[in-house]
Amino acid sequence: MTMAAxxxxxxxxxxxxxxxxxSDRTFWLLAPGVIWMLLFLVLPIAMMVYVSFWTQTTxxxxxxxxxxxxxxxxxxxTYIGALWTTVRIWLIVLVATLVVGYPAALFxxxxxxxxxxxxxxxxxxxxxxxxxxxxxxxxxxxxxxxxGAINMILMNLGIVDQPIEVLLFSELSVIIxxxxxxxxxxxxxxxxxxxxxxPSVLEAAQDLGAGFWRIFRTIILPLSMPGVVxxxxxxxxxxxxxxxxxxxxxxxxxxxxxxxxxxxxGSLKWAFAAVAGVVLTVLMGIVVAALxxxxxxxxxx
Amino acid sequence: MNATGIKFGLGLYTALFIVFLYGPLVVLGILSxxxxxxxxxxxxxxxxxxxxxxxxxxxxxxxxxxxxxxxxALVRSLTLAVMTMVxxxxxxxxxxxxxxxxxRGSGVxxxxxxxxxxxxxxxxxxxxxxxxxxxxxxxHWWGTAFVxxxxxxxxxxxxxxxxxxxxxxxxxxxxxxSLGVSPARTFRKITFPLIFPGVLSAMLFAFTLSYDEFSRTxxxxxxxxxxxxxxxxxxxxxxxxxxxxxxxxxxxxxxALLGTYAILMAMSVRRARRxxxxxxx
Numbered sequence: 001m002t003m004a005a006x007x008x009x010x011x012x013x014x015x016x017x018x019x020x021x022x023s024d025r026t027f028w029l030l031a032p033g034v035i036w037m038l039l040f041l042v043l044p045i046a047m048m049v050y051v052s053f054w055t056q057t058t059x060x061x062x063x064x065x066x067x068x069x070x071x072x073x074x075x076x077x078t079y080i081g082a083l084w085t086t087v088r089i090w091l092i093v094l095v096a097t098l099v100v101g102y103p104a105a106l107f108x109x110x111x112x113x114x115x116x117x118x119x120x121x122x123x124x125x126x127x128x129x130x131x132x133x134x135x136x137x138x139x140x141x142x143x144x145x146x147x148g149a150i151n152m153i154l155m156n157l158g159i160v161d162q163p164i165e166v167l168l169f170s171e172l173s174v175i176i177x178x179x180x181x182x183x184x185x186x187x188x189x190x191x192x193x194x195x196x197x198x199p200s201v202l203e204a205a206q207d208l209g210a211g212f213w214r215i216f217r218t219i220i221l222p223l224s225m226p227g228v229v230x231x232x233x234x235x236x237x238x239x240x241x242x243x244x245x246x247x248x249x250x251x252x253x254x255x256x257x258x259x260x261x262x263x264x265x266g267s268l269k270w271a272f273a274a275v276a277g278v279v280l281t282v283l284m285g286i287v288v289a290a291l292x293x294x295x296x297x298x299x300x301x
Numbered sequence: 302m303n304a305t306g307i308k309f310g311l312g313l314y315t316a317l318f319i320v321f322l323y324g325p326l327v328v329l330g331i332l333s334x335x336x337x338x339x340x341x342x343x344x345x346x347x348x349x350x351x352x353x354x355x356x357x358x359x360x361x362x363x364x365x366x367x368x369x370x371x372x373x374a375l376v377r378s379l380t381l382a383v384m385t386m387v388x389x390x391x392x393x394x395x396x397x398x399x400x401x402x403x404x405r406g407s408g409v410x411x412x413x414x415x416x417x418x419x420x421x422x423x424x425x426x427x428x429x430x431x432x433x434x435x436x437x438x439x440x441h442w443w444g445t446a447f448v449x450x451x452x453x454x455x456x457x458x459x460x461x462x463x464x465x466x467x468x469x470x471x472x473x474x475x476x477x478x479s480l481g482v483s484p485a486r487t488f489r490k491i492t493f494p495l496i497f498p499g500v501l502s503a504m505l506f507a508f509t510l511s512y513d514e515f516s517r518t519x520x521x522x523x524x525x526x527x528x529x530x531x532x533x534x535x536x537x538x539x540x541x542x543x544x545x546x547x548x549x550x551x552x553x554x555x556x557a558l559l560g561t562y563a564i565l566m567a568m569s570v571r572r573a574r575r576x577x578x579x580x581x582x
Contacts, residue, residue, distance in 0.1 A: 022402065023404065025399075026399045026402055026404050029395045029396065029398050029399035030395075030396055030399045030410060032392055032395065033392045033393075033395065033396040033414060033455060033459070034396075034410060034413065034414075036392065036448070036451065036452070036455065037413050037414060037416070037417060037452065037455075038413075039448075040425075040429065040448040040449060040451070040452050041413075041416060041417050041420065041425060041452045042413075043428075043432060044425055044427075044428025044429045044431065044432050045420070045424065045425070045428050046428075047428050047431045047432045047435065048424065048427055048428040048431060051431045051435075100318070100321075101318075103311055103314045103315070103318075104311075104314065104315045104318040106311055107308075107311035107312055107314065107315040108315065111307075111308045111311055111312070121315065121319075124319060125319070125322060128322055128323065128326060130509070130552060130555035130556065130559065131326060131548060131551065131552045131555065132513050132528075132529060132532065132548065132551050132552075133513055133515070133529075134515065134529055134532045134533055134536075135329070135532065135544075135547075135548035135551065135552075136325070136326065138329075138532070138535075138536070138540065138544060138545075138548070139325035139326055139328065139329040139545075139548070140325050141342065141540055142325075142328050142329060142332050142342050142343055142344075142545075143324065143325045143328055145343060147343040147344060148343060148344075149324075149328045149344060152344050180321060180322060180325070184322070212304050212307055237419055237421065238421075240421065241420075241421020241422065241423055241424065241516070242421075243423060243516070244515070244516065244533065244536070247533075247536050247537075248536045258421070258423045258516075261423050261427055262423070262519070265427065265430065265520055270430075270431060270434070273427055274427065274431065277423070277424050277427050277428070280421070280423075280424065281424060284421070288419075
């Protein structure tokens with residue numbers, strides 16, 4: 001208060017204190033959120049990295065630094081296997097969501113020119129998200145099971161004589177489940193980018209005699225790439241951190257890094273869990289950085 | 302585009318795509334009306350009944366199938382979601398308010414906040430459990446799990462509010478200040494009503510994300526189960542149609558929530574219009 005009173009005499013000082021007050025205000029507005037994130041996001045991740053170098057005894061961990069957990073992780077077939085399974089499932093699901101989602105996005109974003117209809121279609125895609133994630137995962141069990149809906153339909157149509165057993169509790173069921181759950185995150189950004197294409201560009205190409213495939217390859221696909229990359233980042237981050245779908249649909253046959261973390265924590269092997277966590281973090285960082293390399297998002301959006 | 306054949310083909314594909322999205326949920330809904338307790342979670346429907354819905358509320362005679370432990374879990378989940386909603390909306394509004402002015406280090410702060418929604422729940426959950434162990438803090442759903450929920454939902458609230466403030470005309474606030482109205486009163490009377498639709502959306506995001514969140518809760522919540530953890534518990538055992546019935550009910554609950562949001566939104570739009578008409582008169 002005294003500051004404000006004295007500064008009225010000197011205009012220059014008044015401006016300076018006004019400026020100071022402003023940055024003060026910004027500071028106090030930001031402080032709670034930033035402190036929250038530092039304490040409850042950055043500190044836990046840092047702790048995870050730190051604990052991965054702790055000594056693991058049977059039931060507890062001690063803060064004596066060692067590389068033992070890391071050596072165990074990289075010399076064990078189970079853990080390395082989980083790493084490769086994670087990478088494989090991630091790649092397959094990423095491609096599957098793109099292949100399954102792109103045509104739908106093409107229709108919604110480019111071919112439906114009626115704004116209400118395209119919004120309605122997008123809303124229709126989002127509604128399933130209002131069901132609990134775990135329930136959506138679980139819903140695939142009665143679909144894919146030996147006596148499930150798909151096998152029943154196929155047998156009634158006479159396409160197969162015996163139920164296909166590989167549908168449930170296999171890698172395939174995990175991939176089908178994840179594709180359905182995550183492909184909307186691919187459709188949304190792509191449809192958004194496609195919706196921004198100027199129709200007159202496409203008409204011009206058509207008038208000049210280009211066929212659909214040529215237009216698709218030279219105009220539509222390049223212009224939709226930022227959407228593809230954003231979608232791919234969404235899907236990648238979510239699939240890499242997954243463990244529930246594998247737990248529900250694979251019958252313990254598919255072990256992702258996430259599942260390794262869950263089981264290790266379950267048996268109080270905190271240091272191993274931390275190692276798996278750090279490996280997962282690094283993997284995710286590489287994937288996101290690589291995807292951002294493909295398209296310069298800041299320039300395109 | 303005039304490629305009629307391609308348009309037709311893509312339209313058909315999109316219809317199939319929507320069937321793919323909804324198929325499992327429809328099957329789940331149908332099977333929730335399976336007869337009980339002997340009917341299993343598969344076709345054919347032996348007899349249509351509401352047995353499993355009654356089973357959820359403990360209205361059926363005891364059988365070998367244990368009821369889902371949802372009663373207390375529901376209370377916990379709702380409390381947690383409301384707590385998360387309030388805190389993350391407040392944090393989101395204040396942080397976005399700060400971002401209305403350019404300041405040094407805004408890029409770093411922006412990424413720090415957005416990181417909260419990018420980092421997978423398993424990792425923060427694990428990290429939080431480790432921090433709690435190291436500092437001797439007990440893990441509870443209202444403590445360690447709650448702060449992680451806010452870490453997850455605060456970025457959503459922040460981004461929604463950022464988008465709202467981007468389209469916000471600061472001159473109305475300036476007019477209020479120059480008329481001698483105090484900043485607090487200006488915020489209450491001018492700013493807040495204008496950003497209210499955004500606040501409502503941020504609240505909706507925060508509530509539903511927290512209500513459905515489980516990978517963060519899994520390691521950080523200690524012994525007491527929240528609703529998603531109760532469902533997760535059924536994964537490892539045999540599934541009965543009571544879980545399906547429960548899925549149908551949670552979906553209906555979500556729609557009720559969405560309906561409330563739509564009504565509140567419509568009311569705020571109507572009020573804004575009425576004020577505009579009054580001003581014209």
